[in-house]
Amino acid sequence: MSGRAHPDVNPVTDGGDIPIKSLPHRHKVGVPPKQNTFHDFMYTFKETFFHDDPLRHFKDQPNSKKFMLGLQSVFPVFDWGRNYNLKKFRGDLIAGLTIASLCIPQDIGYAKLANLDPKYGLYSSFVPPLVYACMGSSRDIAIGPVAVVSLLLGTLLRAEIDPSKNPDEYLRLAFTATFFAGITEAALGFFRLGFLIDFLSHAAVVGFMGGAAITIALQQLKGFLGIKKFTKKTDIVAVLDSVFSAAHHGWNWQTILIGASFLTFLLTSKFIGKKSKKLFWIPAIAPLISVIISTFFVYITRADKQGVQIVKHLDKGINPSSFHQIYFSGHYLAKGIRIGVVAGMVALTEAVAIGRTFAAMKDYQIDGNKEMVALGVMNVVGSMSSCYIATGSFSRSAVNFMAGCQTAVSNIIMSIVVLLTLLFLTPLFKYTPNAILAAIIINAVIPLIDIQAAILIFKVDKLDFVACMGAFFGVIFVSVEIGLLIAVSISFAKILLQVTRPRTAVLGNIPRTSVYRNIQQYPEATMVPGVLTIRVDSAIYFSNSNYVRERIQRWLLEEEEKVKAASLPRIQFLIIEMSPVTDIDTSGIHALEDLYKSLQKRDIQLILANPGPLVIGKLHLSHFADMLGQDNIFLTVADAVESCSPKLSDEV
Numbered sequence: 001m002s003g004r005a006h007p008d009v010n011p012v013t014d015g016g017d018i019p020i021k022s023l024p025h026r027h028k029v030g031v032p033p034k035q036n037t038f039h040d041f042m043y044t045f046k047e048t049f050f051h052d053d054p055l056r057h058f059k060d061q062p063n064s065k066k067f068m069l070g071l072q073s074v075f076p077v078f079d080w081g082r083n084y085n086l087k088k089f090r091g092d093l094i095a096g097l098t099i100a101s102l103c104i105p106q107d108i109g110y111a112k113l114a115n116l117d118p119k120y121g122l123y124s125s126f127v128p129p130l131v132y133a134c135m136g137s138s139r140d141i142a143i144g145p146v147a148v149v150s151l152l153l154g155t156l157l158r159a160e161i162d163p164s165k166n167p168d169e170y171l172r173l174a175f176t177a178t179f180f181a182g183i184t185e186a187a188l189g190f191f192r193l194g195f196l197i198d199f200l201s202h203a204a205v206v207g208f209m210g211g212a213a214i215t216i217a218l219q220q221l222k223g224f225l226g227i228k229k230f231t232k233k234t235d236i237v238a239v240l241d242s243v244f245s246a247a248h249h250g251w252n253w254q255t256i257l258i259g260a261s262f263l264t265f266l267l268t269s270k271f272i273g274k275k276s277k278k279l280f281w282i283p284a285i286a287p288l289i290s291v292i293i294s295t296f297f298v299y300i301t302r303a304d305k306q307g308v309q310i311v312k313h314l315d316k317g318i319n320p321s322s323f324h325q326i327y328f329s330g331h332y333l334a335k336g337i338r339i340g341v342v343a344g345m346v347a348l349t350e351a352v353a354i355g356r357t358f359a360a361m362k363d364y365q366i367d368g369n370k371e372m373v374a375l376g377v378m379n380v381v382g383s384m385s386s387c388y389i390a391t392g393s394f395s396r397s398a399v400n401f402m403a404g405c406q407t408a409v410s411n412i413i414m415s416i417v418v419l420l421t422l423l424f425l426t427p428l429f430k431y432t433p434n435a436i437l438a439a440i441i442i443n444a445v446i447p448l449i450d451i452q453a454a455i456l457i458f459k460v461d462k463l464d465f466v467a468c469m470g471a472f473f474g475v476i477f478v479s480v481e482i483g484l485l486i487a488v489s490i491s492f493a494k495i496l497l498q499v500t501r502p503r504t505a506v507l508g509n510i511p512r513t514s515v516y517r518n519i520q521q522y523p524e525a526t527m528v529p530g531v532l533t534i535r536v537d538s539a540i541y542f543s544n545s546n547y548v549r550e551r552i553q554r555w556l557l558e559e560e561e562k563v564k565a566a567s568l569p570r571i572q573f574l575i576i577e578m579s580p581v582t583d584i585d586t587s588g589i590h591a592l593e594d595l596y597k598s599l600q601k602r603d604i605q606l607i608l609a610n611p612g613p614l615v616i617g618k619l620h621l622s623h624f625a626d627m628l629g630q631d632n633i634f635l636t637v638a639d640a641v642e643s644c645s646p647k648l649s650d651e652v
Contacts, residue, residue, distance in 0.1 A: 027635045031620055032613040047190040052367070073370070077134045080407055088406035095405035096413020098281055101144050101288040103414060104421055106145075106396075106444060108311065108429065109437035111388075112223075113150035115163040115217065116174060118311055120388055120424070121145050126418045128390035129411035130376045135374035137366045139407050140358035141351065142396035142414065143378070147445050148212045149347045149389050151219070153177060155234055155480045156339040160332070173336055176327040177385035180340030185348050186376025189369040197349045200466040201494065203461070204487035206350065206453045207468035211475025211483050213448035215239075216441060223438035224259040224310060226252025229507055236476045252307040258297070259435035262290045266443040274536045280402040287440045289557045294436040295429065314426040318419065319385040326383060342377070343389055346484065351392035396445050404492050463494055502538030504551050506559070507577060507637065514638035516577070528571040531644050532559050533609075535577040535638055540588030549591040552576070553598065573644040574604055577637050578611040589622045596628060607644070609637045 054073075058066050068234050072079040111121030125144040132143045157163070157177065163170040188194055218239045222230040227250045231242035266286050273283035297303070305308045327333045352368055360367045379389055400410055458465040465492035475483030505518040506524030516533055519525045527533075534555055540548055552574070562572055584592075596606045606628060611619065616633070619625040625633060634640040 002073065025293060027639075028289060028630070029611060029616055029635055030613070030635050032617050036619070044449070054369075055365070075134050076137050076370075077408070077464075080139075080327075083559065084407065084409070089409065090467065091404040091406040091578065093411035093413055095400050095403035095410040097417065098403040099283045099400050099410065100414040100417035101285045101400055102396055103142070103144050103365070103393075104418065105287040105291045105440050106439065107418075108314075108432070110145040110147055110150040112434075112437065113147060113219065113441070114145075114154040114174065114388055114609070115158060116154075116388060117168065117315075118429070119187045119315050119422075120174075120386060122418055122422055122426075123385070124382060124387040124390045124414050126422065127319055127385045127387055128382045129415045131378040132374055133408040133411045133415075135370075135377060136408055137374070138355040138359060138392075139368050139403045140397055140405055141392040142400045143411055144390050144393055144396065144414075145388065146347075146350065146391055147216050147244050147441060148209060148350065148391045149343055149391055151216050152346055152480050153339070153343045153389055153485070156342065158232060160335050160339075172325045172327060172341070173332050174388050175322050175325050176332065176336030176341040177343060177381045178325050178379055178387065178389050180337045181344030181347065181389050182340075182376045182379030182381075182383060184341045184344040184376070185372050185379060188378060189372025189374075190350070193369045194352070194372055197345065197352065197492055199495070200349055200488060201464065201467060201491040201582050203457045203464035203468040204491045205353070206450055206457065206469045207471030208475060208483055208487045209448045210450060210454070211472040212480060213445040214476050220438035220442050223434035224256070224263075224442070226250075226255030226307060226435065228309075234479055252309075254303050254306050255308050255433065255435045258294055258303075258308065258433050258441050258587050261283045261470035262294060262436050263442060265290060266439060268444075270443065277402060280399065284399045284403070287443070290440065291429075291432055295432045298433050299431040303433070304431065307380070311429050311434065311437075314429045316423065316426050319387065320421055321384065321387040323384040342481070343486070344376075347379075347389055347391035348372060348375060350394070354392040354394050354397050358397060360599070361401070366628045394449065406464050463497075463567055467491060467494060467548050496543075499538070499541070500543045501547060502536065502544055504537065504548070504555065505535045505611050506555060507533040507535055509641070515638070516637040516641075528573060528644070529639055531573045531575060532556060533575040533577060533641070537580045539583040540581055541583070542587035543584050545585075545587040545591035546587075549595050552595060556604075571604060573640075574599060575607045575609055575637060575640045575644075577609045578615060579609075581615055582612060584615050584618055586622070589618065590625050592619075593624060593627065596624075605632065607640045608633045609640045610635055 018544065041080075057067040057069050061069065085593055102127075102264050104122065107121030107122070107125050108118040111118045111124075114120075129143040132141075132514065136143075153174065157170060157173055161170045161173055188196060214236070215234050218236060219234065219483075221227070221239070221243050225243065227243065227246045229242075229246065229250065231238045233239070266283075269286035273280050274308055297308060298308060327336050352371055354369075355366050376392065379387075382388075382390055404411075454465070458646055470490050471483050471487035473483075474486035505520065506527070507516040508519040508521060508522065508527045509516055510525050517525055518535070532555065534552055535550075538544065538548075548635065556571065556574060562568075563570060565596065592606075599606050608619075616625070619628075631643075632645065
């Protein structure tokens with residue numbers, strides 16, 4: 001039988017002529033001193049919510065220094081601002097101007113995704129970046145509206161209010177949702193609950209973003225083809241049906257020519273930028289160039305008279321106050337909270353992921369909880385100044401990074417450019433064709449479809465791939481919110497599956513060593529006659545204790561059938577390697593007790609190897625260690641195997 005030692009072979013020498021070094025004197029498993037319950041609770045609380053020890057900088061500091069550190073903690077601008085110089089400003093100026101040229105046309109298009117007037121997209125790239133520049137800890141993230149959150153917000157809002165019939169109520173609900181999105185983000189950061197966003201797995205995010213990108217691109221066919229009557233649904237079937245039903249009389253060839261020409265230009269510029277990093281500025285300014293040229297072309301040819309749809313009037317002026325428009329009571333309050341929580345969580349997930357990505361590239365740390373507070377305050381302030389949900393934009397952040405930004409001042413530069421645009425340049429966008437905005441958005445969302453990441457997920461983890469595809473198909477065939485629900489549900493299902501069905505493995509001895517490893521991973525590992533060694537690769541809790549016990553008994557049953565068929569010595573000892581078992585609760589201890597009693601009836605001795613401090617402490621407190629016997633708990637599997645057979649011990 002493969003992987004099984006002959007009954008006369010000494011497992012310690014592996015049947016060779018030269019035995020390995022004799023095992024040293026066996027040490028007993030140490031029992032940690034009994035911990036004070038309060039201290040134990042405080043340790044667990046600290047590791048859960050304050051694992052990064054955020055107050056470590058305040059220790060042994062005078063009060064004046066503590067005040068300054070506290071100020072810098074809330075407003076990092078007081079920290080990096082002290083060392084700011086002209087060289088850094090030069091980099092930030094170039095980066096800020098570059099991302100401003102990208103954000104202005106994108107903002108106008110993204111506002112339309114959210115079913116809002118284009119000016120609200122520009123408003124959302126003026127106030128929020130200023131707030132983030134003072135409170136955010138990322139040097140590279142560029143703040144503003146993003147495609148996915150705009151689509152999600154627009155979809156959720158439209159489900160409650162028709163923007164064409166009740167535009168004022170729709171706008172008020174948008175501000176309300178933005179306010180509560182900010183409250184959600186700030187609360188998660190303040191109460192240090194940022195780990196909650198980690199429940200949305202990378203695979204689910206890849207699928208959700210890919211599906212949202214396709215949905216956004218399909219929505220742009222209305223402007224790209226010049227269709228006037230278009231479905232309000234977002235699923236691919238309804239959208240394509242709406243597109244092809246309008247093919248004979250609803251498409252406008254001038255609009256298609258404009259859209260196709262500039263989309264080709266945008267994709268070509270993006271290709272050039274990828275080929276040479278020094279030419280990153282070409283795809284960055286291409287959208288603004290497209291807007292200028294297409295607007296001028298429509299103006300001189302009066303193509304709007306030929307059916308080419310344009311932006312039309314765009315109000316001048318800075319953000320008006322919108323505090324009085326937020327619903328703090330009434331029918332729409334609960335709906336605003338629900339929409340805000342959902343959209344805020346998605347915005348938060350995207351922003352924190354982007355911040356961590358670029359921080360890793362430049363080898364600095366960002367505090368996830370501080371980021372959440374900054375993003376939350378930013379959106380709360382934004383909701384009171386006519387902005388809708390803003391977050392970190394990956395495309396703009398990438399341009400910001402490549403343009404050589406040094407600090408968050410690049411966001412301030414961008415805000416100033418947007419301010420000047422709002423004050424003086426908005427009338428110039430009157431003749432901007434909707435087709436160019438559609439082309440810009442399609443060009444912006446294409447990178448969100450990460451095929452290589454999906455292929456890698458498929459190769460590495462099939463269950464992750466199911467989560468990825470579930471989110472993807474949920475978005476494109478049903479709706480954005482259903483796709484998000486599927487993504488979250490599958491992520492939770494995977495966690496539950498891993499918790500309730502932990503892996504177990506049969507261990508064998510690696511030849512000429514005292515090491516015991518999984519026999520499936522190491523086929524050359526030999527099993528010791530009369531001994532079955534099993535490793536449990538998880539903490540043992542109420543949710544998996546019965547499964548662990550039953551799985552161990554099934555391993556034992558299968559092994560007994562094998563040794564009986566091969567006429568080998570029967571199993572007399574069952575060793576459980578407990579190194580990976582980080583914790584155990586009362587249900588887990590009861591499961592071990594049941595296993596012990598079951599084995600006793602079959603004349604099989606249960607042995608534990610290397611239980612951790614938390615586990616061995618609980619085994620002693622529950623008196624299971626006394627029931628099992630102190631001489632049946634060992635520091636290593638090798639010690640346990642040596643003790644199982646006096647014959648083998650004598651030969652050593």
